[in-house]
Amino acid sequence: MTATAGGVACSRENCYAPDTGCILGNVAGCEHLTAPVPRAASAPEQEVAPGQRLPWSGLALGLTDAFSVAALGRPHVIGVVGAAGSGKTTLLAAHWIAARRGLGVFSRSFAGSYTLMGWQHIARHLQWQPVGSGFPPHTSSSDDRSPALLHVAYSNPKAPADGARRRHVLLTDAPGEWFSRWAEEPALAEGAQWVADHADAFLLLADGDALRGEERGQARANYQSLAIRLKTAATGRPVIPVLAKADVGVPENIREAIDKVNRKYFGAEALRVSAHDPGNFASIVEPIDLAIDAAFRARYASTGEPGRWMRQMAVHLRGVRR
Secondary structure: OEEOOOOOEEOOOOOOOOOOOOOOOOOOOOOOEEOOOOOOOOOOOOOOOOOOOOOOOOOOEOOOOOHHHHOOOOOEEEEEEEOOOOOHHHHHHHHHHHHHOOOOOOOOEEOOOOOHHHHHHHHHHHOOOOOOOOOOOOOOOOOOOOOEEEEEEEEOOOOOOOOOOOEEEEEEEOOHHHHHHHHHOHHHOHHHHHHHHHOOEEEEEEEHHHHHOOOHHHHHHHHHHHHHHHHHHHOOOOEEEEEEOHHHOOOHHHHHHHHHHHHHHHOOOOEEEOOOOOOOOEOOOHHHHHHHHHHOOOOOOOOOOHHHHHHHHHHHHHHHOO
């Protein structure tokens, strides 16, 4: 039972209603909301260590942890999609470094995060030597059913419509192998399908290194398969194609083939980004800025309106863990 300041408590683990929103979407009349059991008068007060009261660790969130964010309001989910080694985690790390310094394309202000340690875990690799190693390592996961979720909150005091209202964003950090498997056999890639079902906007990355290597023909075919799968799954939600590592010299015929795929399925050519040559290519900060802007538009993911999103997440959680 999770005790609250309101004199009642929810019997479900990781639910903090009524102090926050109900994870099942309905505080009034909820069968799990009960009065706490009185303790014996002689029972000593339990000493609580500093930090013990926090319902989150600061690391990347799982589905259970995501309810800490969802209880505050419907979060906007960004699905970062691409094969292994395409640069997904590097884009996330670059976005975080810029966001915490107040940099970016749009006039939003950083307003907090439940995953400060998770962000630092990937961003430290982009710091100056000897701390940083150049780029984040390959993303792995112990749970194939859902991705790691990195949280950030933004406010836009300059916008009259928003004022100081916080908007919560969850960005997926998933292994590229999930998406390669999903492109061929969706039923065997539950984690990638979760991203496809719940994201409000997508980034689709093409790997410049792979597209110029000895297996560039196969890399082009794999990208096309993934693009077709994502086009079908997105059902009208925005997809921003990105050519990562654009400075490495992708052969013109391969680049034209990738652009043809992107124009056909997403109505736009890939945004070409580079960590080494921002003078001739877009900054690696820009793709996620654009995806967040797209996710903030009125259209939500396939789960529909905010209340339904919460209810569907709760149903999904019941099937994953208690």
